[in-house]
Amino acid sequence: MxxxxxxxxxxxxxxxxxxxxxxxxxxxxxxxxxxxxxxxxxxxxxxxxxxxVRAGDRAEAIAEETVRVVARRGGTAIVRTRQGLTMAAAGVDASNVEPGQVVLLxxxxxxxxxxxxxxxxxxxxxxxxxxxxxxxxxxxxxxxxxxxxxxxxxxxxxxxxxxxxxxxxxxxxxxxxxxxxxxxxxxxxxxxxxxxxxxxxxxxxxxxxxxxxxxxxxxxxIRPDGTDMFGYGAREAVMHALDQDGDPGAFGAPMPAAELRELLDTWIRTWVQVQGDEILVEDVEGPRQLAVVVAAYAHGWEVASRNDSSVRLRPSGPFT
Structure with a gap:
């Protein structure tokens, strides 16, 4: 050929x-x-x-074309664009164009x-x-x-x-x-x-x-949100999981209950039980309970209820 x-x-x-x-x-x-x-x-x-082609500040154009910031290091931002692409600076380009102008995708x-x-x-x-x-x-x-x-x-x-x-x-x-x-x-x-x-x-x-x-x-x-393993950068994933903000779909679809039970049982080393569509984690207080909540959020689960020593989790969306 x-x-x-x-x-x-x-x-x-x-x-x-x-x-x-x-x-x-x-x-x-x-x-x-x-x-x-x-x-x-x-x-x-x-x-x-x-x-x-538009006149104006490149940073403003990038912000307008950005749906989600995936990762940022110094002045470089990797973002998800309106077109669904993940790339640096939302594809906004200031080269090969008149000074003071930028080209959008x-x-x-x-x-x-x-x-x-x-x-x-x-x-x-x-x-x-x-x-x-x-x-x-x-x-x-x-x-x-x-x-x-x-x-x-x-x-x-x-x-x-x-x-x-x-x-x-x-x-x-x-x-x-x-x-x-x-x-x-x-x-x-x-x-x-x-x-x-x-x-x-x-x-x-x-x-x-x-x-x-x-x-x-x-x-x-383009991989749809929820199927991409890298919806956030390493640092950003930690911060979004701790703050429970941003786009939870970037972490992917909910992990199957049996897999999350095994993960929590291994990581937290406490009593974890699957109860229908929910998971009950007992004997967790303070920082250990926070760790359960953060881990659950990062794997597509949310808090259904909690008290000082236990937390009940439910999937935050459909399983895929």
């Missing part, structure tokens, strides 16, 4: 209302695209074309991708996939890479579940995030300072859907 990726030079500056699809066709020519190509567009030029990157795809088909007759990209860091690893924040006409993951490898071992959860891989490959030729906001990836037509089928979009790559 051969994969080719190229990014045309000569893209003009982008302003509100500009036709990005027509701009790309002007750069690569009417015959520059083939059926099965994947067109990659940076979120910054998509945002500019959609009027998502597109309101609906998947919708943006669908619009570009439809317009490219109108202009060229070609059936292509479209990926809208942005730059993000990765937990546990230095540096950044581009990821897909929007997609249309494309399989964003490729599932191998149920298949076997060359040794006959079954594959249970193997599902490469191919839209993110395409985004990373495109960034290698676009560069950060090259002024090349478009790229064309050729060689994975098997991922491109027929005309009229848009696919699940890049939103399918």
């Amino acid at each position: 051969t994969l080719s990726v190229w990014a045309p030079d000569g893209a003009p500056g982008v302003g509100e209302g500009d036709d990005l699809a027509a701009m790309l066709v002007g750069l690569v020519g009417a015959g520059g695209l083939e059926d099965g190509d994947v067109v990659v567009v940076t979120s910054k030029v998509v945002a500019k074309s959609e009027g998502r 597109p309101v609906d990157p998947d919708a943006s991708a669908r619009g570009i795809r439809a317009r490219l088909h109108q202009l060229t007759g070609r059936v292509v996939g479209v990926v809208v990209t942005d730059t993000a860091g990765r937990a546990w690893r230095e540096g950044q890479t581009d990821i897909a924040v929007g997609a249309a006409g494309l399989l964003v993951t490729q599932s191998f579940a149920g298949q076997v490898d060359g040794y006959g071992n079954p594959l249970a959860v193997t599902a490469p995030a191919v839209a993110d891989e395409i985004a990373g490959a495109a960034e290698l030729v676009q560069g950060k300072l090259g002024g090349r906001p478009f790229a064309v990836v050729r060689g994975r037509a098997d991922l491109v859907l027929p005309a009229g089928e848009e696919g699940p979009g890049a939103v399918a790559l």
Whole structure:
């Protein structure tokens, strides 16, 4: 299999209302695209074309685009955005824009991708996939890479579940995030300072859907709250559990009662009993009772009732 990726030079500056699809066709020519190509567009030029540039303070823009602060270290904040993405500074960017202005993420990157795809088909007759990209860091690893924040006409993951490898071992959860891989490959030729906001990836037509089928979009790559193991940073998780504030869904769905009973029995070393849908913890006072309440909150349980030496817990939401 051969994969080719190229990014045309000569893209003009982008302003509100500009036709990005027509701009790309002007750069690569009417015959520059083939059926099965994947067109990659940076979120910054998509945002500019959609009027998502504003004057003002970057910190204010970040606060407005933030749904939940996940972690903060010094001046860096990792947040959950209105689009459901988790990234530094809510994707608000002050580079490659006039001083005193910032660029926000597109309101609906998947919708943006669908619009570009439809317009490219109108202009060229070609059936292509479209990926809208942005730059993000990765937990546990230095540096950044581009990821897909929007997609249309494309399989964003490729599932191998149920298949076997060359040794006959079954594959249970193997599902490469191919839209993110395409985004990373495109960034290698676009560069950060090259002024090349478009790229064309050729060689994975098997991922491109027929005309009229848009696919699940890049939103399918976002883990819903309650299923992400890292809804808060390590420090923030401790503080939210102690204060019992913030978004409890970030800690995940309630732990099954039997598992929480075992955890409390091991950790607190006291009498713990499951009673129907509730858990009774006895012989706990003061700091030990506080530890039970904090542990329960962090595992999706809340206080149903308590006295000086015992606490009754109930799940704070449905089990999943």
